[in-house]
Amino acid sequence: MSDSPLTTEKLRLGYGASLVIPELDLRVAGGKVTSIIGPNGCGKSTLLRALARLLPPGGGQIRLYGQALHTLPSKEVARRLAILPQGPTAPEGLSAEELVWFGRHPHQGRFPVRREEDREAVSWALDQTGMRIFAGRPLESLSGGQRQRAWIAMSLAQQTDILLLDEPTTYLDLSHQLEVLHLAQRLNREQGKTVVMVLHDLNQAVRYSDEIIAMKGGEVYTQGEAGAVLTPELLRDVFGLKAHILTDPDTGKPHVIPYALTR
Amino acid sequence: MKVAHAAAQNVPLLQTPKYTDRRALVIGALLLAATVGLGILALGLGAVRTPAADVVEVLLGRGDKLTRQLVLELRAPRVAVALLTGAMFAASGTMLQGVIRNPLASPDIIGVGAGAGLAATLFLLAWPSAPPGGFPWAALAGAWAGFGLVLLLSREWGRRSGNTLHPVRLALVGVAVAAALGAAQQLVLVRAPDGLGAALSFLTGTVYGADAVRVARVWPWALVLLPAALLCSRTLDVLNLGEDLATSLGTRVGAARLFCLTVAVALAGAAVTGAGILSFVGLLAPHLARLLVGARHARVLPTALLLGALLVLAADTLGRALLPPIEVPAGIFTTLVGAPYFLFLLRRTQ
């Protein structure tokens, strides 16, 4: 794990006076899909936002390829790491393609000259997300799933090695959820991107990730290979659930069916 | 556009984009033509009748002395100041709405208008025999002070991220400071002697009395600040996506916001020295521009500039031509149009 692109040391995070994460040491597996799971308020979104320098740390260090994140120019970070925050909003009237062009912002200079490589990146992002046919449509006329794909396309146009997705499946119906997760997985398999997501659905997390980080009360409860992490103890300790754990006939990974609360 | 062509070959687009560069160019050309047309019309309208033929004579460098005086010394500077201040208020409002991400934002909301009003009132009271040129400078200083106060109060002190500027906080503080400064001005006015109200009519927003000196006062600001505003287009687009996304795209949000706000306030402050506070121009023009050309600032800003210039020129021309020889301040017309729209926006926002 020495090739970890994103690490934290004694990271301390909070909002104002309220402390969310007291001290956290973490290494994100490079070239893999990692999902962060945990109950509401455990600090998983806080962590993801901090990893993308959207939230300044109250102490400790975050390193991007070994360099202290907060010392790097913001634009340089944006060429290596993209994040799609929860519930992004765009001004009215913007077309999907115009949105995707924003992804080129970190690569452009003071004057917005559209170079060939920018066009290629936008075109590629539209293709990857299947958004080409909707390129000219205003965002507000798209379905929830299409819109989410447009946002992911924008992040893809940044052409970063690392992609962070904060609850990318929220508010989407099941088929759109799978669409987004398949896309994340494919980007990892085909492009070798490091993907880190915050997910709520445990079974989706297991199925579409290589690694799982389970958080509880601002601390990492466990981190490990997706197939191995999900145990009855974890479900009990982290989520307060009693569950049957079956084996997914397709993947051989565990599948959780909760049936009772422990509290 | 190459991408779009490629797409057309593979799969037909389900819908062509509503807002295109071509559409923006056509609209811009139409607005420009309307502005030029109205500008020429405005040179011929006023309390004193001047036949079109005489105006043309003057423009060709001939004509009698009185008509030359009317057209070149009285009307031309008014047209110029109306165009410049209209464009500047519009640009200021567009930038503020982009930065604060608040459709209700306008130069008035961040303390610029109220600060200018209070400073001008105090200046006149403290120094009634001040040289005529000093008054607008007091207004300009007040505009900056009002903005500084809002900025100071809306910054989050004590946090490690020293320079965060929360849009909603800024808007709220702006409204509160504007109300407080406005009340202070009322308090001063209640105790003020007769005639002060008349001397302050400038503040209602009027192009009345604009001369070559005033044009010269506003022009250099416009020359520097309007291009600066246009250069901010892409930054504004990115800021418009919100703090998280803007940061994620590599923008230093605090610095970018501060820079854009500075340009916006300078625009509004300089415009105040030209025509007082022309209410609602900064609110109205960006909204109309967005309806016409979409959300991208590279299109919105130039369109809003033209709309603002056109709006103020129309208001001033109407004010001169409606009830001659009485002068109806341009600010009254912009308020007449702007206030109902503001209420409509308020209802829609709720």
Place this chain on the structure above:
Amino acid sequence: MHKKILILSAFTLLSSAVAITLKHERGTLDLKTPTKRVVALEYSFLDTLLALGVKPVGAALGTQGGDRGAPPYLAPRVQGIPATGSRAQPSLEMITASRPDLILADAFVHQSIYPQLAGIAPTAAFQSRRGSLEDLNAQTLAIGQLVGREAAARRLLAEQQALINKARTFAKKGAPPFVAAVATPKSLTVHTNESFVGSYLESLGRKNQLPAKDGQTQYEVSLEGLVALNPQTLVLFTAPDETPITDTWKKNPLWQKIAAVQRGRVYQLSRDNWTRGRGPLALRLMVAETIQSGLLQDAAPGREFRDQG
């Protein structure tokens, strides 16, 4: 050639004999020769010009922004004078079109457009709105010089002084001090002994009860405030086309507690004559009113000067 220069210098000599240099609030004004082509931007200037027998080529007779047009006593005399907009925002175009050789402006109200006015014609700025009786008398003389009627101006001032002296003989010695106030439909503003109206009444021989307060020569009071002042004599300036706020106050029992009310010494004088004209013509009417009403004599007001309600 030699001859020509001689003629020229003779001409210069002639004109310099009548050239006028006048210091005013915004600087110094040079007129090569007195002029009758004058634009008056305040009612007091209009009053003065008409009293001097000069019909201005333009005047701020507009009815906008709080202006109600020329006061009624001037109305018959201003017919035929072109209106150049309101006092607050005179129409620069109309002023230009009336081709004046001189503009008379208020030093305070018109200060922001002084350069523009001066660009149209030589402009003299006087303290009219904020002027005292002395200021206004000095202005009468100055305007007389500018229009070439200095002698007439001096005559006006002398007549005025004679009138004041005559009025003083009417004034009852030892009469209690008065409170003078302008009553509009919305407010009552008392005028102290440093205001124009308040000082003028004192010059006629009656004592003003109120000194200036915190540097304010006039200020608003409520009914309670007025009762607290408890004037022995109350002079109200009202306009015939308005219902003054005191009409409402009269229905309040507090009103009856005022000494002036109990003594029957509440006078109603014309606001139009007293606060809007401020020129020689207005001053004549003002003196007449103080005598006819019985104010100077401390006599009960005549029917015309009593409350009509």
